[in-house]
Amino acid sequence: MDTAALDLLTAREERFPGHVDIICEGSVPRSVFVLIEGMAIRYRDLPDGSRQIITFLIPGDMCDLHVFLLKTMDHSIATLTPVRIAPVSRDSMMDLFIHHPRVSAALWWSSLQEEAMLRERIVSLGRRDARGRVAYLLCELLWRHMAVGLTNGRSFTLPLTQTELGDTLGLSAVHVNRILQDFRKQGLIVMERHKLNLIDLSGLQIIADFNESYLHFGGAPEELADYFDGLERVRQK
Amino acid sequence: MDTAALDLLTAREERFPGHVDIICEGSVPRSVFVLIEGMAIRYRDLPDGSRQIITFLIPGDMCDLHVFLLKTMDHSIATLTPVRIAPVSRDSMMDLFIHHPRVSAALWWSSLQEEAMLRERIVSLGRRDARGRVAYLLCELLWRHMAVGLTNGRSFTLPLTQTELGDTLGLSAVHVNRILQDFRKQGLIVMERHKLNLIDLSGLQIIADFNESYLHFGGAPEELADYFDGLERVRQK
DNA sequence: CGGGAGGTTGAGCATGTTCAAAGGATGTGG
DNA sequence: CCACATCCTTTGAACATGCTCAACCTCCCG
Secondary structure (H helix, E strand, O other): OOHHHHHOOOOEEEEEEOOOEOOOOOOOOEEEEEEEEEOOOEEOOOOOOOOEEEEEEOOOOOEOOOHHHOOOOOOOOEOOOOOOEEEEEEHHHHHHHHOOOHHHHHHHHHHHHHHHHHHHHHHHHOOOOHHHHHHHHHHHHHHHHOOOOOOOOOEEEEEOOOHHHHHOOOOOOHHHHHHHHHHHHOOOOEOOOOOOOOOHHHHHHHHHHHOOHHHHHHHHOHHHHHHHHHHHHHHHH | HHHHHHHHHHOOEEOOOOOOOOOOOOOOOOOOEEEEEOOEEEEEEOOOOEEEEEEEEEEOOEEEEEEEEEOOOOOOOEEEEEEEEEEEEHHHHHHHHHHHHHHHHHHHHHHHHHHHHHHHHHHHHHOHHHHHHHHHHHHHHHHHHHHOOOOOEEEEOOOOOHHHHHHOOOOHHHHHHHHHHHHHHOOOOOEEEOEOOOOOOHHHHHHOOOHHHHHHHOOOOOOHHHHHHHHHHHHHH
16 A cells, blocks of 8 residues: 555656756745656756756656755756656655655655765765766766666666766866766777766776765665554554 | 653763764664764775765764664764764664654754755865865854854864865865965964864855855744644644 | 974975867757 | 757867975974
């Protein structure tokens, strides 16, 4: 019945074209949503005209689990490609928390994973050189796409321009370009159209000092299910 | 009765000396805790010997609200000064979620604030120059100390070495030193012992492009209380 | 008074930026 | 289906920001 609750939430669906703002900094979001298809970014524009991309949203990602707790958005969300999203109202969300603790535990879990990714990006920006940052991002994106079944071997669709990569990694587009060329010459990656293939994944992971365990793909510890089942029993009394 | 619940949690207390690891990367945390006094950091060591400081923990901060959802820690936590902490067991935590939804809402809220700070650090590391980063961090720390009543005008105790500042900002200690000197020469700050005074706060905020609203000090929107009260009623049925 | 950690200084160097221009690719309207 | 416009990628060269290394200084604390 919990899956039924989830299905109900994602029944309705909205579409947006590519390169369009879904939510703007300063606005008051009225609903949460799940990204069903396509790719989007969280970002912030800075007064000097530059921008920083904070996270990529790929299918299955929730945006934002708790955003309605904040008065206003402190960043914007924009599409990179045409997307399909399932909006979830504030009320449905509250209903979910009250009546379906196991579902809310799963959502909670995913927000933890996102937090882990934010920490990882901080480490990247603070302490990895440009090659390491690019390599890390490519690995991270491959693993995330893998986790939701959107890979084909070691390749997946990456609809990003080099400018967007630069805005994510704190690098200029020109330098990103040079690093990607270098990776290609070394046979680490192949890119055509927007299909990226990480030929030499382990080589990239070494450059990146990448460790997939930081992304916590293993899922939550087993015993948690027991806790949340207990929670459910209490509430249903 | 909710405050009673909180008091109960923080009744027990542990002490640690300065410059000691409280929780290490890779370990399985058995309890959550609240920092009562002193200062601590979340950080990660990298294979090349460098480290990245991810967040500062100051009195009132919770660490980590949800950490027990993760199998293992993806970073370590260390004290900077001697600290007092109140440990909270996994069971008390679960109990809190079940019986005191308004308290858990408050905790939830604080984890959101932390997430906002992580995003802000990403923007800093990705798109601000060295002066901007230093200025931003000083402003952020002042505001956070203000929020918990640990300031005296525009000054507060900052027990950080320049190396630690560098490890936070992705800069070398030498460069941090030069920037701080510059700020002093320009009359922006005064530092003696470990007392920092942001003489020209608005000047710093301009250099930093600092906007305190990103830290979401305003608190959660009013109507949220209603939601969580409703939640409580349902559970108490 | 001595030891150690942290702060300060200078000089050379490296990584990555900026600017400008040219070369693809993609998509749209005629 | 071509022509054109636009956006993206690529290239080179000069430049800047911040790093490294090494030495020295200063303060604190025992």
